[in-house]
Amino acid sequence: MVQRRKRIKHEKTFEERLREEAIRFREAANEQPLGSHARDLLLRRARQAETASHMNRWLSSPGLQPPKALEGLLGDQKSSSLATWFSAKAWSTMAKDQAAQDVTCLC
Numbered sequence: 001m002v003q004r005r006k007r008i009k010h011e012k013t014f015e016e017r018l019r020e021e022a023i024r025f026r027e028a029a030n031e032q033p034l035g036s037h038a039r040d041l042l043l044r045r046a047r048q049a050e051t052a053s054h055m056n057r058w059l060s061s062p063g064l065q066p067p068k069a070l071e072g073l074l075g076d077q078k079s080s081s082l083a084t085w086f087s088a089k090a091w092s093t094m095a096k097d098q099a100a101q102d103v104t105c106l107c
Helices: 014-030 037-059 076-106
Strands: none
Touching (some): 014 037
16 A cells, blocks of 8 residues: 655745744744853854755755856856856855854864
C-alpha cells in the first residue's frame, strides 16, 4: 500500500512565513532575561529564519552573473557554463561556511 503525502496549501509565501517566524522568535527572546540560554536559542532561531529567507531570495534570483571581465573573453556558450560554475562554486562555498558555523556552535 502506497502512503500518500498530505498536501498543504499555504496562504502566505515562504518568504512571509520565514519573516513572521523570525519576528516571533525575536519577540519571545526579548521576554527572556539577558544572557539566558533560552534567549540565546531563540535569537539563534531568529537568525536562522532570516538566513533562510536570504538564501531563498538568492536561490530564486535569476542567477549569479560571471565577472564582466570574463564575459568579453568567452563566447556565449562558454559564458553560460561559466555562470553555472560560479553558481555551483558559490553554493558549495556557502554550504562549507554554514557547516563550519554549525561545528563551531556545537563546541
